[in-house]
Amino acid sequence: MAEKESGSFPKLNGVNYHDWRFNMEWTLKKKKLWRYVDGSTVRPEPSSANVAEVQRFNEQSEIAQAIIVLAIEPLQQQHVRDCESARDVWLKLEAVFEPKSRPRMMQLTRALIGNKCAESEPMEDYVKRTRRLAAQLKEAGLEFKDDQLTTIMIANLPSSYDSVAAVILNWDERKYAFDNVKEALLTEYCRRQQQAAQRGDATEALATKTKVSRATVRKNTDWGAERRRNIVCFGCRKTGHIARQCPNKSAWQVQKQAKDSGLNVQLKVTNAEAFILDSGATRHICNSKDWFSKFRATAPSSVYSADDSKEALVAEGVGTVEVTLYCGTQGMLNTRLLNVFYVPKCRRNLISVSSLEKTGHYVVIKNKLARIYNVETKALIAEACARDGLYVLRAKNQR
Numbered sequence: 001m002a003e004k005e006s007g008s009f010p011k012l013n014g015v016n017y018h019d020w021r022f023n024m025e026w027t028l029k030k031k032k033l034w035r036y037v038d039g040s041t042v043r044p045e046p047s048s049a050n051v052a053e054v055q056r057f058n059e060q061s062e063i064a065q066a067i068i069v070l071a072i073e074p075l076q077q078q079h080v081r082d083c084e085s086a087r088d089v090w091l092k093l094e095a096v097f098e099p100k101s102r103p104r105m106m107q108l109t110r111a112l113i114g115n116k117c118a119e120s121e122p123m124e125d126y127v128k129r130t131r132r133l134a135a136q137l138k139e140a141g142l143e144f145k146d147d148q149l150t151t152i153m154i155a156n157l158p159s160s161y162d163s164v165a166a167v168i169l170n171w172d173e174r175k176y177a178f179d180n181v182k183e184a185l186l187t188e189y190c191r192r193q194q195q196a197a198q199r200g201d202a203t204e205a206l207a208t209k210t211k212v213s214r215a216t217v218r219k220n221t222d223w224g225a226e227r228r229r230n231i232v233c234f235g236c237r238k239t240g241h242i243a244r245q246c247p248n249k250s251a252w253q254v255q256k257q258a259k260d261s262g263l264n265v266q267l268k269v270t271n272a273e274a275f276i277l278d279s280g281a282t283r284h285i286c287n288s289k290d291w292f293s294k295f296r297a298t299a300p301s302s303v304y305s306a307d308d309s310k311e312a313l314v315a316e317g318v319g320t321v322e323v324t325l326y327c328g329t330q331g332m333l334n335t336r337l338l339n340v341f342y343v344p345k346c347r348r349n350l351i352s353v354s355s356l357e358k359t360g361h362y363v364v365i366k367n368k369l370a371r372i373y374n375v376e377t378k379a380l381i382a383e384a385c386a387r388d389g390l391y392v393l394r395a396k397n398q399r
Contacts, residue, residue: 014097033064061086061087062086079093080093098140108136108140109137114156115133118158126153131178134149147177153178161188164185167375198365275350275395277363278350278351278352283339284321284341285315286343286349292317302315313346314343314345315341317342318342320337320338324395327383332394332396371384
């Protein structure tokens with residue numbers, strides 16, 4: 001009954017005062033009783049001329065007092081047992097749960113400064129907690145300016161948000177506001193959640209495919225002798241055995257490697273006018289020195305790509321590549337890729353997703369299209385199409 005009367009919000013339990021106070025204030029305003037609590041309406045001095053007015057004040061104050069007290073847990077009601085009016089109850093609760101003192105300010109300031117956002121925490125929860133601590137500090141007598149609170153919120157983000165933070169910190173003064181930054185962080189968090197979901201779907205699909213393939217192999221190796229005589233080896237093309245058990249395996253494997261090597265060279269030439277969007281690459285990679293508008297030879301260093309193998313590839317230099325990339329309905333747009341590694345043995349030209357994020361860009365994958373956007377302007381930079389499990393960016397050399 002008490003929760004119905006107080007608007008179905010939790011009772012005051014000693015740790016939820018800030019939220020409880022907000023809900024109680026609006027409950028009393030809805031019932032037109034708040035003026036008897038905030039002090040805007042005071043009890044008139046009793047006289048023979050205003051008996052009815054005094055009586056009405058007392059009745060309304062008692063109703064407000066009852067609503068407040070019945071919305072307090074029994075263990076916390078001890079603080080207000082001796083109060084005589086709704087106003088007295090309200091001030092007593094403020095003194096107990098929200099003292100305006102330097103120790104209280106220090107406690108809340110420490111809580112705000114140390115309010116770290118965990119890597120797996122929903123961004124909305126972190127933003128709400130930051131705003132709530134700031135509101136408590138304000139009520140305790142210390143108020144941070146909007147840009148100060150915004151900077152504290154950014155400083156407590158996980159290190160994985162460093163590239164996003166770098167872009168936001170370069171916003172102009174008018175745009176650099178708490179609400180604008182909040183929207184940017186929520187958008188980035190949603191983008192990451194979508195990417196994680198897509199990676200999860202891909203992993204599940206791969207696991208299912210592997211499971212089916214292994215089951216098929218087991219089934220094939222369990223065939224009887226009669227059916228085994230009709231098996232054709234994919235290596236030597238003879239019957240009676242499978243490739244894994246082929247007695248001439250070493251001979252045809254050499255031929256296959258030579259054939260594959262030729263295929264790789266052909267593939268490299270065929271895709272010379274394209275870049276692959278690679279979430280596994282640590283750097284942008286180009287396999288042709290002709291594409292570089294600026295180039296600096298460096299000592300050999302290692303880079304990694306999910307496209308080629310788990311082994312490191314050797315980079316022989318670094319520089320700037322100016323290309324024209326396909327941008328959907330906008331046609332072809334000129335783009336400058338910085339810090340591109342020259343890796344002549346890489347089979348494909350690669351654009352690293354992690355490098356894009358570090359330079360203020362993000363990728364959205366939807367309907368077999370991967371679109372690259374600028375974090376600050378939201379402008380579309382390039383569009384990649386899904387092809388044989390890869391996202392391919394059509395490109396032209398500007399040189």
